[in-house]
Amino acid sequence: MRRTVLEQFPAGGPWGSKPAEDFAAAxxxxxxxxxxxxxxxxxxxLVVVPQQPAERGRGGRRAG
Numbered sequence: 318m319r320r321t322v323l324e325q326f327p328a329g330g331p332w333g334s335k336p337a338e339d340f341a342a343a344x345x346x347x348x349x350x351x352x353x354x355x356x357x358x359x360x361x362x363l364v365v366v367p368q369q370p371a372e373r374g375r376g377g378r379r380a381g
Contacts, residue, residue: 318367318368319367319368320354320365320366320367320368321365321366321367321368322363322364322365323340323344323349323351323364323365323366324337324340324363324364325337325356325359325361325362325363325364326340326361326362326363326364327360327361327362328355328360328361328362329360334353334355334362336362337353337362337363337364338353340364341353341364344364344366349366350366350367351364351365351366352364352365352366353365
C-alpha cells in the first residue's frame with residue numbers, strides 16, 4: 318500500500334513520538350485517516366495517510 322507523508326518528526330527528540338502522535342490526532346480530529354509510523358532509514362516518525370487513487374501523479378512525498 319502506498320502512503321502519503323504529511324509530516325515527519327525526528328526520532329531522537331526529547332519527547333519521542335509524542336509530537337507525531339499529537340499531530341496525527343489533530344488530523345484525525347479533522348477527519349483525516351492519519352497514523353504514525355517509524356522510518357528506520359530516516360530515523361524519524363512519519364505521519365502518513367493512505368494514498369487515494371486521485372492523488373497519483375501529484376508528486377507528493379510517499380512512504381512505503
